[in-house]
Amino acid sequence: MKILLVGGHYKAHFLAKSLKAKRHEVVVINDDVEWCKFLTNAHDIVCVCGDGTKPFILEDARAAEMDAVAAITNKDAENLVICKLAKKLFGVKRTLAVVNDPKNLEVFTRLGVDKSISATEMLSEVIESETVFAGVQSYLPLENGRIACLDMVLSGDSPVCGRALRELDMPQGSIVGIIVRGEKTFVPNGDSVLRAEDKIIVLTSAAAADDATALFGADGG
């Protein structure tokens, strides 16, 4: 993918590094000349120096050729303008924006930004998931927290070990999506029998998340 990163200091640096490592082509727009020089040298990428909310700067960075544009400045209004210009003027398919005020998550979605991310919101979700679901290895909220993806390892004394999935009283709105057993990964059916040390990925509605974790004995240890 060709990805354009607009603004951001360390965010641009770390994103460029991680995206390059995943073999994406990265172009950066930054208004700090010295930081542009540093980014170009550090990551061997094209860096356009200027204000990314200006159409001609986006054009210099060949915005029209991008698969995705990520607006990561620290001003919400700038990020909105960058995404709208990318979409309307350059026909970019996927636009992402960082929002500093979590309230703007909904505002940006309604104004046509494809995906917005709030660091504050994510941090609070992490803190919440750490405290609410002890024992769950990771908790990934989706669709603004309405759905969650849980990652659990079954301990030997979990009541579900040795039982087939169809025998379990799964809460309404949750399903075991994948079982990871040693090197093997498979999508289970009703006959699949759970074993100790199995890692299971459960998709669940937020409402059923507590019941799902309780069922697999994740918080009982």
Add this chain to the structure above:
Amino acid sequence: MAILRHEKKEKAIIVGCGRLGSQLADLLSDANQHVTVMDRDDTSFRKLSASFGGLVLEGDGSDFDMLVQAGAHEATILAATTDDDDVNIMVGMIAREILRIRLVVIRLSDTGKKAAIADSGIAVLSPSTLCVEAFDRLVRREETA
């Protein structure tokens, strides 16, 4: 006649009480409209004339909750006249596309950014374009004289 006009009162919100915003607010207030002026800096309200009869609200107009607090959900006119084009675009888009305000006008210094709000029904006032048009009219008048 005055009573008729009185009944036709519209609610207007001006975001940004600079030179342009304060004059717009005075204009609407003199025309007997309900006006609320917002600005992040309350010292800006000193620019309003002594006869200004509307409300002032200190706060960031690009903050959705502040706009609602200013009564934007029942406004029929909103003008975004801060000195920041990006903020004006954001306020304009919220006003037009989320709050569905009938007449939304924003000031843009950089006309290139107009593309961000293409087809949205937001009216753009660009000082440099207006100056050029006025200049053009003056030149033509001289030529025909």
